[in-house]
Amino acid sequence: MSAVMKDNDWIRIGMLDEIPRLGARVVETEKGNIAVFRTATDAVFALHDKCPHKGGPLSQGIVHGDRVACPLHDWKIQLETGLAVAPDEGCAASFPIRIEEGIIYLSLVPNEGCPDTV
Amino acid sequence: MAEKLVVIGNGMAGIRTIEELLKLAPEAYDITVFGAEPYGNYNRIMLSPVLAGEKTIDDIMLNDLQWYQDNNIKLHTGKQVTHIDRNNRKVVTDDGLEESYDRLLIATGSNPFIIPVPGNDLPGVITFRDIHDVDQMLSASKEFKHAVVIGGGLLGLEAANGLMQQGMSVTVVHLMDTLMERQLDPPAAKMLQKNLENRGMHFLMQAQTEAIIGKDRVEKVRFKDGTEIYADLVVMAVGIRPNVELAKEAGIHCESGIIVNDTLQTFDPKIYAVGECVQHRGMNYGLVAPLFEMARVCANHLALHGIGRYEGSVTSTKLKVTGIDLFSAGDFTGDEQTEELVFQDAARGVYRKLIVQDNRIKGAVMYGDTLDGPWYFDLMRDETDISDLRENILFGQAHLGDSGHGEESRVAAMPDTAEICGCNGVCKGEIVKAISEKKLFTLEDVRAHTKASSSCGSCTGLVEDILASTVGGNYSQAPHQKPMCGCTEHTHDEVRNVIKEHELKSVRAVMDFMEWDTDDGCSKCRPALNFYVICQWPAEGLDDYQSRFINERAHANIQKDGTYSVIPRMWGGHTTPDELRAIAEVADKFKVETVHITGGQRIAMYGLKKHELPLIWKDLNKAGLVSGHAYGKALRTVKTCVGKEWCRFGTQDSTYLGIELEKMTWGSWTPHKFKMAVSGCPRNCAEATIKDFGVVCVDSGYELHVGGNGGVKVRATDFLCHVKSEQEALEYTAAFMQLYREKAHYMERTAPWLERVGLTYVKEQIVENTENRKQLAERFLYSQKFMQNDPWQERAEGMDAHEFNPIIKLDDSMKRAS
Numbered sequence: 001m002s003a004v005m006k007d008n009d010w011i012r013i014g015m016l017d018e019i020p021r022l023g024a025r026v027v028e029t030e031k032g033n034i035a036v037f038r039t040a041t042d043a044v045f046a047l048h049d050k051c052p053h054k055g056g057p058l059s060q061g062i063v064h065g066d067r068v069a070c071p072l073h074d075w076k077i078q079l080e081t082g083l084a085v086a087p088d089e090g091c092a093a094s095f096p097i098r099i100e101e102g103i104i105y106l107s108l109v110p111n112e113g114c115p116d117t118v
Numbered sequence: 119m120a121e122k123l124v125v126i127g128n129g130m131a132g133i134r135t136i137e138e139l140l141k142l143a144p145e146a147y148d149i150t151v152f153g154a155e156p157y158g159n160y161n162r163i164m165l166s167p168v169l170a171g172e173k174t175i176d177d178i179m180l181n182d183l184q185w186y187q188d189n190n191i192k193l194h195t196g197k198q199v200t201h202i203d204r205n206n207r208k209v210v211t212d213d214g215l216e217e218s219y220d221r222l223l224i225a226t227g228s229n230p231f232i233i234p235v236p237g238n239d240l241p242g243v244i245t246f247r248d249i250h251d252v253d254q255m256l257s258a259s260k261e262f263k264h265a266v267v268i269g270g271g272l273l274g275l276e277a278a279n280g281l282m283q284q285g286m287s288v289t290v291v292h293l294m295d296t297l298m299e300r301q302l303d304p305p306a307a308k309m310l311q312k313n314l315e316n317r318g319m320h321f322l323m324q325a326q327t328e329a330i331i332g333k334d335r336v337e338k339v340r341f342k343d344g345t346e347i348y349a350d351l352v353v354m355a356v357g358i359r360p361n362v363e364l365a366k367e368a369g370i371h372c373e374s375g376i377i378v379n380d381t382l383q384t385f386d387p388k389i390y391a392v393g394e395c396v397q398h399r400g401m402n403y404g405l406v407a408p409l410f411e412m413a414r415v416c417a418n419h420l421a422l423h424g425i426g427r428y429e430g431s432v433t434s435t436k437l438k439v440t441g442i443d444l445f446s447a448g449d450f451t452g453d454e455q456t457e458e459l460v461f462q463d464a465a466r467g468v469y470r471k472l473i474v475q476d477n478r479i480k481g482a483v484m485y486g487d488t489l490d491g492p493w494y495f496d497l498m499r500d501e502t503d504i505s506d507l508r509e510n511i512l513f514g515q516a517h518l519g520d521s522g523h524g525e526e527s528r529v530a531a532m533p534d535t536a537e538i539c540g541c542n543g544v545c546k547g548e549i550v551k552a553i554s555e556k557k558l559f560t561l562e563d564v565r566a567h568t569k570a571s572s573s574c575g576s577c578t579g580l581v582e583d584i585l586a587s588t589v590g591g592n593y594s595q596a597p598h599q600k601p602m603c604g605c606t607e608h609t610h611d612e613v614r615n616v617i618k619e620h621e622l623k624s625v626r627a628v629m630d631f632m633e634w635d636t637d638d639g640c641s642k643c644r645p646a647l648n649f650y651v652i653c654q655w656p657a658e659g660l661d662d663y664q665s666r667f668i669n670e671r672a673h674a675n676i677q678k679d680g681t682y683s684v685i686p687r688m689w690g691g692h693t694t695p696d697e698l699r700a701i702a703e704v705a706d707k708f709k710v711e712t713v714h715i716t717g718g719q720r721i722a723m724y725g726l727k728k729h730e731l732p733l734i735w736k737d738l739n740k741a742g743l744v745s746g747h748a749y750g751k752a753l754r755t756v757k758t759c760v761g762k763e764w765c766r767f768g769t770q771d772s773t774y775l776g777i778e779l780e781k782m783t784w785g786s787w788t789p790h791k792f793k794m795a796v797s798g799c800p801r802n803c804a805e806a807t808i809k810d811f812g813v814v815c816v817d818s819g820y821e822l823h824v825g826g827n828g829g830v831k832v833r834a835t836d837f838l839c840h841v842k843s844e845q846e847a848l849e850y851t852a853a854f855m856q857l858y859r860e861k862a863h864y865m866e867r868t869a870p871w872l873e874r875v876g877l878t879y880v881k882e883q884i885v886e887n888t889e890n891r892k893q894l895a896e897r898f899l900y901s902q903k904f905m906q907n908d909p910w911q912e913r914a915e916g917m918d919a920h921e922f923n924p925i926i927k928l929d930d931s932m933k934r935a936s
């Protein structure tokens with residue numbers, strides 16, 4: 001693949017293989033980190049790497065199902081929406097991801113629905 | 119289209135099942151509920167406090183009509199189901215309404231038993247079961263004076279107390295010569311009776327009711343011996359009968375209850391039953407805790423997850439009369455096989471009796487001070503060997519060195535502002551509020567909603583007490599066997615056995631073989647499974663990287679700001695100028711913010727950036743410094759004092775032995791962290807008696823101590839044995855560590871583990887059985903062959919590089935580059 005950009009919004013961040021299953025890698029940006037998670041079924045999600053509780057780095061948590069457990073106090077955050085699992089409340093901003101031929105593209109325009117921003 | 123589920127009975131068990139089902143599979147069914155009572159779902163056990171004027175009906179509603187709407191449940195209140203047509207799979211109500219089902223849940227509870235005497239249908243003769251009964255009692259108490267309660271069991275006494283609170287003069291009539299004979303032994307029953315008499319309650323014991331007399335309303339009760347007493351109100355509380363008529367009429371197999379199997383299925387596989395109406399393995403239950411367990415299992419099967427099993431419950435009871443504390447569980451009468459431990463302090467009004475068989479608690483009766491009830495109940499349910507606790511067991515848990523849990527735990531007397539959970543700053547008032555507003559029943563619920571007891575767990579007992587005193591009586595105690603976590607029904611021990619027997623060598627293999635409920639576990643079970651696998655199969659077991667907590671992946675401790683700390687090993691607390699220089703240089707080069715002497719005799723560096731960790735380790739490695747595993751469920755420190763080499767009192771070379779111990783054990787993974795210490799004489803400067811394994815040197819050799827713990831709940835070690843040589847000390851250490859590794863539950867430190875299995879057991883395994891000790895030690899050393907690789911060196915050399923580096927760094931100019 002030589003074409004890096006699909007359109008103005010999508011940034012190529014790496015290959016699917018570079019993220020371990022049930023794990024995460026970090027995209028460093030000037031405004032803060034974005035955690036990119038890969039589930040057991042190879043779904044990929046991106047969240048602001050900052051737990052809505054006390055800012056724990058979600059990228060360091062244990063990924064299970066469609067959730068990640070924050071490493072600091074074990075809140076569970078939904079990977080797709082960034083919402084904390086009830087009864088906890090709050091959310092981490094989530095970002096669109098696209099995968100084509102094993103290449104992961106990220107958009108830095110957060111999904112709607114969460115007031116958190118990077 | 120979703121299948122149709124019809125529920126008969128809008129009571130505690132039926133709706134609890136639906137709540138559990140909605141958690142598991144919210145979309146699986148179109149749900150219709152029929153309830154004969156004209157309300158939403160309420161907490162029946164709280165009718166007693168309502169009658170006593172301590173609560174209102176509003177306080178005890180669990181799910182209002184809005185809840186049914188919100189969850190798309192069709193609720194028919196005030197409608198009785200009168201017929202189940204199994205052929206056409208539909209139910210019919212008293213007013214002719216029909217509803218078809220794919221699956222049916224019967225939760226019809228039970229009916230109060232009415233004694234068959236003349237006059238039992240007179241106005242003013244009632245039972246105590248539902249809101250309607252309570253309404254009748256409350257209005258009678260405004261008009262009339264004399265109440266007679268027939269039945270001196272739990273329910274009868276709670277009714278009598280309530281009516282007394284409402285200003286009536288109450289006589290309790292009881293067939294036996296002691297009250298609550300199904301829960302209390304005679305001494306406790308007598309204390310109870312006396313206390314109630316002091317409050318103004320009257321009793322007629324060994325009295326058999328012959329007739330109820332009256333013209334338009336009850337006027338008198340007559341007994342077999344011919345005596346009569348006045349009565350404007352008669353409450354029958356002599357027992358309940360499972361409500362099985364409907365099921366029986368439909369041809370479903372019933373005995374005294376509807377017969378169900380371990381999945382709560384009746385004889386007709388489309389039909390399930392839960393609650394008081396069922397009979398399971400020959401038992402009928404009349405308390406909510408077992409019903410809630412049934413509900414959980416039943417929901418699991420309705421959701422087609424299909425692996426839970428209900429295997430029966432051990433129950434305990436309390437009486438909900440404010441100011442009276444009594445607790446009863448299990449078999450409290452005993453027989454020739456059992457012994458009794460009894461404590462009685464008549465002046466303080468305290469009585470405790472434990473029935474013990476083979477050093478296991480079989481039953482307990484407590485009166486006056488029941489704070490330790492839940493503890494005895496746990497010991498009983500877990501079948502804990504109590505030989506080591508026997509001496510003090512009757513004085514309660516506070517007496518066993520449970521610091522911070524003693525006198526203060528009189529929760530009822532605590533002000534709302536009292537801080538219960540020190541970790542999360544949660545006060546009693548907040549917990550009480552959450553329990554009553556959010557209708558919480560279980561410890562897990564309270565944890566989830568308030569965070570109390572969700573961190574270090576030391577306040578768990580207090581939170582359980584608050585739960586019990588707020589919810590009343592029997593809140594849903596932990597089930598008979600505690601599953602590992604919400605992902606499975608299996609216990610820690612079951613999982614460990616299966617890993618061994620079926621040679622399961624990876625986390626995935628265990629979850630597949632044992633049919634985990636979730637796709638890939640959770641942050642609680644995965645680390646546990648991973649440990650169990652590598653403990654059992656040190657050579658071939660797959661150490662699953664993603665099942666380890668971040669500290670054990672990054673081999674450093676994560677800090678609150680996302681930076682890391684690094685603590686190199688200092689063998690036995692010894693260091694050298696070279697090591698200190700290396701640390702100083704690293705601290706300068708990497709601009710370490712804090713250098714700190716830890717509580718474990720070594721040096722920690724704080725505020726390190728993750729991506730620099732491998733570089734830091736490389737520099738430390740050069741000076742011979744390796745990982746201290748300060749981050750792991752693993753061997754931590756071996757503290758020592760200077761001992762014989764320098765100290766004027768030292769008896770042996772404690773420092774040398776400490777270093778040898780650390781060299782032998784470093785790198786081993788354990789269920790929880792494992793700490794050791796060696797002191798050179800009984801002055802014990804290395805604090806060996808609060809360590810998981812401690813050695814105190816004496817003139818004649820080495821005293822070995824086990825199961826100590828500083829930290830949350832201080833526990834001094836138990837003395838294991840005395841040995842003569844260093845070599846033996848090493849062998850015993852290896853054997854003890856291996857026994858702990860093989861038998862403890864993940865996240866269980868040696869202190870609670872030892873209390874669970876008992877010192878006697880450990881002695882049998884290690885001290886008395888030489889062959890076994892040698893084998894344990896051998897297995898430990900074999901496992902160490904695979905564990906003793908310095909994880910820092912491996913990573914400094916490039917292992918797991920992805921862990922330490924971002925996948926990409928973006929700055930504005932790079933946005934468009936790859």
Ligand code: SRM
Binds near residue numbers: 715
């Ligand atoms: C660094 C240190 C404090 C210090 O600055 O001195 C420390 C720091 C932590 N301790 Fe500790 N403990 C330290 C010595 C102790 C001691 C003293 C000792 O070892 O002699 C104790 C009491 C003794 C004991 O364990 O029985 C101690 C009892 C605890 C406990 C309570 C354990 C318990 O079973 O009750 C925890 C909580 C836990 O492990 O769940 C804990 C947990 C922690 C954690 C891991 C908390 C966490 O999860 O982040 C801290 C990590 C700090 C870090 O990032 O480096 N720390 N901690 C000490 C490291 C010693 C070392 O060289 O490795």
Ligand SMILES: Cc1cc2nc3c(=O)[nH]c(=O)nc-3n(C[C@H](O)[C@H](O)[C@H](O)COP(=O)(O)OP(=O)(O)OC[C@H]3O[C@@H](n4cnc5c(N)ncnc54)[C@H](O)[C@@H]3O)c2cc1C
Binds near residue numbers: 228404436591
């Ligand atoms: C006053 C009192 C105090 C108690 N205190 C305690 C305590 O402290 N601790 C404890 O553990 N337990 C206590 N219990 C027992 C506990 O309340 C019961 O075990 C529990 O409520 C039983 O739940 P269930 O769902 O099986 O039955 P229920 O809660 O009785 O629910 C059955 C429901 O089904 C309805 N129904 C029956 N037949 C039909 C039909 N054909 N069609 C439609 N609807 C029907 C009934 O009207 C009822 O609402 C107490 C009980 C009472 C009465």
Ligand code: SF4
Binds near residue numbers: 760769797800
């Ligand atoms: S325990 Fe104290 S007195 Fe004994 S050898 Fe050690 S330092 Fe000396």
Ligand code: FES
Binds near residue numbers: 053055074
């Ligand atoms: S910061 Fe994430 S759980 Fe506390």
